[in-house]
Amino acid sequence: MMDRRGFLLFTSILFLGNAHATPAQMQAAMRKVLGGATPRPGKVKLEIAPLIDNGNTVPLSVSVDSPMTSAEHVKAIHVFTEKNPQPNVLSVRLGPRAGRASVSTRVRLADSQTVHAIAELSDGSFWSGSADVVVTVSACLEDGFI
Amino acid sequence: MSGRRAIVTVPKQAKRGEVIEIKTLAQHAMETGYRRTQEGVAIARDIIRTFVCTYNGAEVFRMELHPAIAANPLIAFSTVATESGTLEFKWSGDNGYTVTETAGITVV
Amino acid sequence: MGRETRAMQDDDATNPAMFWVLEGEALFKNKEGSGKACLDCHSTLKGVAARYPAQDAKQGRLLNLEGRINACRTERMGAAAFPYESRELLSLTAYVALQSRGAPIEVRKSDVGEKFFHLRQGQLNLSCAQCHDERWGKKLAGTPIPQAHPTGYPLYRLEWQNLGSLQRRLRNCLTGMRAEAWPFGAPELVELERYLMWRARGMKMESPAVRP
Numbered sequence: 001m002m003d004r005r006g007f008l009l010f011t012s013i014l015f016l017g018n019a020h021a022t023p024a025q026m027q028a029a030m031r032k033v034l035g036g037a038t039p040r041p042g043k044v045k046l047e048i049a050p051l052i053d054n055g056n057t058v059p060l061s062v063s064v065d066s067p068m069t070s071a072e073h074v075k076a077i078h079v080f081t082e083k084n085p086q087p088n089v090l091s092v093r094l095g096p097r098a099g100r101a102s103v104s105t106r107v108r109l110a111d112s113q114t115v116h117a118i119a120e121l122s123d124g125s126f127w128s129g130s131a132d133v134v135v136t137v138s139a140c141l142e143d144g145f146i
Numbered sequence: 147m148s149g150r151r152a153i154v155t156v157p158k159q160a161k162r163g164e165v166i167e168i169k170t171l172a173q174h175a176m177e178t179g180y181r182r183t184q185e186g187v188a189i190a191r192d193i194i195r196t197f198v199c200t201y202n203g204a205e206v207f208r209m210e211l212h213p214a215i216a217a218n219p220l221i222a223f224s225t226v227a228t229e230s231g232t233l234e235f236k237w238s239g240d241n242g243y244t245v246t247e248t249a250g251i252t253v254v
Numbered sequence: 255m256g257r258e259t260r261a262m263q264d265d266d267a268t269n270p271a272m273f274w275v276l277e278g279e280a281l282f283k284n285k286e287g288s289g290k291a292c293l294d295c296h297s298t299l300k301g302v303a304a305r306y307p308a309q310d311a312k313q314g315r316l317l318n319l320e321g322r323i324n325a326c327r328t329e330r331m332g333a334a335a336f337p338y339e340s341r342e343l344l345s346l347t348a349y350v351a352l353q354s355r356g357a358p359i360e361v362r363k364s365d366v367g368e369k370f371f372h373l374r375q376g377q378l379n380l381s382c383a384q385c386h387d388e389r390w391g392k393k394l395a396g397t398p399i400p401q402a403h404p405t406g407y408p409l410y411r412l413e414w415q416n417l418g419s420l421q422r423r424l425r426n427c428l429t430g431m432r433a434e435a436w437p438f439g440a441p442e443l444v445e446l447e448r449y450l451m452w453r454a455r456g457m458k459m460e461s462p463a464v465r466p
Contacts (some may be wrong), residue, residue, distance in 0.1 A: 049258045053397075053466035054412035057216040059258040084214050085180050093208040097201070097226055099165030104222040106262075108178070108214050136396045150276045155267035169267040175415070217415035218270035 026080050026087040030118060033078050033091075037126050039118050044129030046079075046117045055109045055135040062092075063102035064119040064127070074101035076120040083113040109135050154235055156249040160227035168199070169222045172237050172245065178213035194239035197221050202231040211239075227253045255466050259412070263464035271348055271410040271462035274341075274417045278349025281342060287332030292346075295330075303347075303354040304459045305361060307448040316364075318444050319347050320419060338438035344417045347408050351461035359405065359454050367449025370442060376433025397466070403454035404447070406463020413466065420447055 047061040064074045073096045079089040092103050101119070109115070112134045119127045155169040172194060179191025191213060199207040206225045225233075230253045237245045262268050282292045307318040310325060317325060323346050324335035336343035371382045385394065386402040393399070407420040414422075421443050428435035436442045 049256050051256065053256045053259050056415055057262075057412040059220075059262065081214060085178070086212060086214065088212045089214040090212060091210040092223075094206070094223075097204070097206040097228070098224055099226040100224045102224060103209065104220065105209075106216040106220050108216050150273060153267070153272055153276070169265075171268065171270060171272070173270075173273045218273070218410075220268050220270075222268070 021081070021083065021085060021087045023082045026082045026116070029080055029087040030078075030116070033076075033118060033120070034126055037124075039126035039128035041128050043127040044077075044117050044119045046115060046129045046131040048115060048131045048133050050131075050133060052109065052133055052135045055111070057106045058109050058133070058135075059104070060107045060115070061102065061104040062117045062119075062129075063100065066101045066119075066121065068096050068099055068101055070096050071122070073122045074098075074119050075122055077101065077103060078118045078120075079107075080116045080118070081107075081109065081113060082116070083111045084109065089115075109133060111135055151245045152235065152237060152247045154233075154247045154249050156233055156251060157227075158250070159252045159254060162227060162229075162253050164227045165224050166227050166251075167222065167224050168233070169220065170197070170235055170247075172197075172219050172221075174218060174237075174239070174243070176211075176213065176215055176217045176219060180213070192240045192243075194219060194237050194243060196236075196238050198236050199223070199225070200234045200236075201225060202229065203234075227251065229253050255464075259464055259466060263406075263460070269410065269462070269464060271408075271417055271464065274345045274348040274408070275352050275462060277341070278345035278347070281346055282349055286327065288330070290331045292326070292331075295326075299350050299353045301354050301357045303351040303461065304357040304359050307361065307364075307444050307451065309362075316441065316444050316448060318420075318447050319350060320421075321439070321444065323347065323350070338419060339422055344408055344419065347419065348417060348462045351408065351459065354459040354461065357459050358456050359451055359459060361448055361451040361455060363452040364445045364448035366442075367445040367447070367452075370446045371449055371453075376428070376431045378432050380431045380433075382427070402450065403457055404450050405454055405457050406460045406465070408461065409463040409465050411465050417462065420450075 043065045045063050048058060052058050062077050062079060064077060066072060066074045074094060077092040080087050081089055089107055094101065114130050114132050116128065116130045151173050153171045157166050160166050174194050177189055177192040181189045183189060193213055194211050197209045198205060207223050209221055230251060233249045233251060235247045266272055285291045303319055306322065307316055310317045320338060320343055327333040328335050374381045385399050390399050390401045404420045408417050410417050421438055424443055424446060425435040
């Protein structure tokens with residue numbers, strides 16, 4: 001029979017075990033996309049403000065340097081985090097009709113961390129980029145009630 | 147009254163071959179599945195999972211969303227103005243969520 | 255707030271608050287119990303939100319925008335009042351406040367509100383003035399303390415991932431100060447709103463804003 005303190009410690013460890021992905025989990029998620037390939041750093045520009053107002057809603061843009069022609073274009077863009085509960089953020093599928101290989105959205109970031117992006121090109125090559133962000137939290141949180 | 151569930155901003159007119167910017171907003175809480183109530187009960191995940199844009203029926207952009215996408219998601223992207231017609235935007239997700247918006251475009 | 259948050263606000267195509275504005279526009283045209291819609295009396299409400307809270311001459315009480323909308327509904331439209339933070343009330347206040355975009359705030363001073371602003375309260379014995387008059391620009395928990403001018407309410411707060419009223423924000427502050435937050439609609443809160451708007455007099459309305 002566990003005493004109260006032991007029980008709380010046990011459940012808090014269980015919860016913590018689910019609450020954050022590890023860099024290894026992120027690598028595994030990236031490997032799923034890469035197959036056996038190694039991405040080359042370059043071509044991928046990940047734009048996030050270095051200091052963030054609130055981790056709930058973080059504007060993020062990814063753009064990939066590519067002429068976006070039938071012969072040479074970006075097929076997919078993937079974004080990953082190392083510290084969110086899950087490593088995957090988004091995957092975009094596109095082609096020459098996009099005109100520009102880019103997407104802007106807003107993401108949630110659980111903590112200060114490095115965000116990674118991988119682009120898959122029509123010639124089968126993979127390119128990568130990353131951005132370091134510091135996540136602050138607004139003071140005077142609501143504490144879950146209005 | 148349920149209100150508008152998505153807002154799309156598309157230029158009404160463009161030159162043939164021009165790369166146009168499209169901005170879309172969907173009204174959705176994007177419940178991650180990691181939150182708990184004050185009593186400690188887990189709140190189930192409920193998110194938009196897929197966004198697709200078709201241009202006169204041809205798919206020109208697709209995005210898979212995960213819980214890391216913020217509430218009321220913005221998805222802004224570009225497409226080449228190839229011909230006049232209709233752009234269709236479809237969001238689908240957990241619990242049978244599906245929203246469609248359309249916008250007409252004149253290409254000169 | 256950062257440049258990116260500002261950019262989210264400045265573009266109607268990316269400001270999540272626009273959902274509420276659009277719904278407010280629809281509600282404004284909705285015929286209520288007595289057969290009237292807001293639109294039947296108010297062809298335009300341009301500049302009105304910049305002058306609230308204001309004294310209701312007929313009733314002799316101070317009303318904020320929410321109170322004014324509900325007074326119209328119950329007294330003139332045969333309709334029930336919308337509760338604070340309800341989707342409907344947020345939508346209507348967002349729609350009405352948008353009509354004052356760019357208008358300078360013009361509200362009379364509330365002495366009672368000024369008193370509350372300087373009142374030390376709660377477990378931490380803090381007053382609004384100690385942070386927002388004396389220490390604005392300095393950091394609290396890593397975040398800059400603003401001057402606290404309510405030029406953009408109702409606003410989409412990233413922390414809430416939702417639209418919310420000024421009273422919701424004030425209650426947050428009071429809870430954060432470990433003081434007893436007045437209930438929604440309390441006259442103390444309306445007086446405080448009026449003081450804050452007077453304190454921001456001349457500044458341009460930017461509702462519906464986006465804030466961290």
